[in-house]
Amino acid sequence: MLPTITTMEVIPVAGYDSMLLNLAGAHEPFFTRNIVVMTDSDGLTGVAEVPGGEVITKRLEACIPLVEGRSVSEYKDVVQRCRAMLERQVAGAAGGTGAETAHAQIFKKVTNVLTGVETPMLDLLGKHLGVPVAALLGDGQVRDRVRFLAYLFYVGDYRRTDMPYLHDDDDSDAWGRIRREPALDADAIVRQAEAAQERFGFHDFKLKGGVFEPAKEIEAVKALKERFPEARITIDPNAAWSLDEAVELCRGLEGTLTYVEDPCGAEGRFSSRETMAEFHRRTGLATATNMCDTDWREMKNAIRLDSVTIPLADPHFWTMTGCVRVAQLCHDLDMTWGVHSNNHFDISLAMVAQAAAAAPGRINACDTHYMWQDGQFLGTKAPEFEDGCVTVPRDVPGLGVEIDRAKLEAAHRLYVDNNCGTRDDARGMQCYIPGWQYDPHRPAMAR
Template sequence: MTEKLNMPVITSMEVMPVAGYDSMLMTLSGAHAPVFTRNLVILRDSFGHTGIGEIHGGDYTKESLEACIPLVMNQPVMRYRNILDAIHKAAKRAADDDGEGIQTLDISKLKYVVKSEWAIECALLDLVGQALGMRMCDLLGEGKQRDRVEVLGYLFYVSDRHKAEELHYLDESDSSDPWFRMRREKMLSHEEIVAQARCLHDKYGFRNFKLKGGVFSGAYEMETVRALKKAFPEGRINIDPNGAWSLQEAVDLCRDMKNVLTYVEDPCGPESGYSSREIMTEFKNAVQIPVATNMIATDWRQFY
């Protein structure tokens, strides 16, 4: 049947780890390392097309992807759903994966939240679109809806890299580019974060910003948010503390921020026997500010 319809089949699958330089960006779990890692999935088919997907880095994810190669090789591209089904059925939960994802703020479990097959699915859809001559927006949605999509600038408190000389964070202090010079340097004050936002606005045109929180006290970070709103009164300003605050603290911090914050991402996590979903619902009802999450709904069962 495959030969009769002349459908492309997958002829190779390669998993390629890549790395790039990072700055000493601060988060709830500490500082970013001097480099960040990703895993690329490169699929090639019998029509000569190449499909690419990418996912979080790390040996665990790389090995999970490589274990899928026998389930992908020599399969018809158009049966990509069958390929994914075979991967799902063959998958086994790791012994120390309790299914809670990262809603308990245990970042070491991130590798269990990021499903490696997502990279394979993206690469497969890339091949399907090329075989049919269709854009992804036509293949998965209702076609092209707009010519441009505005994105926000992601702001981070940046620690002093000189405190960890042995890690060899990149030094760009001699760059002719203002942003390249700034991004590797310490930025911890309200004024320095506003300067970071202005520099990103000048270089890339960002008008809306999200601040990575969970680094200092909630009160300090809210002062930074207010400073950003003052500097960009027409901008949409958001904060993501990665669930660092208790429910009561989150309510106290955000109750009077309706005219400053557009939304709050993961302000609080599970507490007192209640799940993150229940706690976030209480928060939203109390402050009437939209919420977002990428921590508490990481498994389809968690949506029910």
């Protein structure tokens, strides 16, 4: 019999961020996450990192009675019971009973919580069995090195706000010097890419769009390709462009854009999966999404319509086992797997690396925001990138992150002292441009 879980702790934490711009506004000075630490009766710990916000903190706390006292070997049953409890809770709050129509909504609301339960148990199980988490996912570990991409952002000028953005925190290299500084044109984006490549070795670049006029963003993509002819490049305007506009902008860019992420969304009578399918047909470009193929029902429709070549199955939103199921499906059905990300610490990086190490076949470089957070890790060892890749050693059991209690406490203090909670990019933007309002069809700075 394996040991039992004696405690499950849920710790909301914050870290520093740059003023990253997107369709929804500007990142605030702090990003938030929820960290779960489970300790077992042998004194080993298992960890997870999931998105921040009080709703998730509370839902994770609601799982504690279903976790403590259970054996590590019972993790599947524990996750099942937590799922049933959370589905009842969410359906109850919505005034329903978990009817079919509410299924997708419930799936999205509970999976990031379930990831917070499943992952520490997989971490502990791996430690007891002496294998990495990847060995427990899908058909087991299939690669040792996982490729990540450089996630480039336009960056606002923090000096124009009265918010406590971190600055001048790292003078060690070009990336340290520019990552908090304004980046508002193609030259600045190319400089970001150069500096990020120098520090991390990335060969793949993704530009967050939806910020400026689309043509200006495409100019930045072309400038990137000119500077890095061998690189795989993508842009993600979070469905800000209309279908016709997206086709017009991207047609003829087969040699420049490797794929396009959420170029367009729902339009009039057409769903986002329908417009994405048309975009794919009319341009011949591969499509990726973290917006319109994010649960199994959407997946079924996306596959029927041939809307999505690259489902970005973030383990935080699908669970670790769920995102590897997506990877297996992609491998079998002529799609390629990728991962979406949000700002995160080293635990999430390890979760993605472990999942990707179990994803069969050809996969895309995984998204990560970590370059914006580099240096703010919660484990005892800094994550290492080599040639744009993170190694998943076969002889390091579990997730590979041992939590540093002092760092965890400091990140929790940052959360409490700054009254952090749920992410709100509109609030960040309103400090930059008074009166600014989110509009899903208008780039944030093109007003």
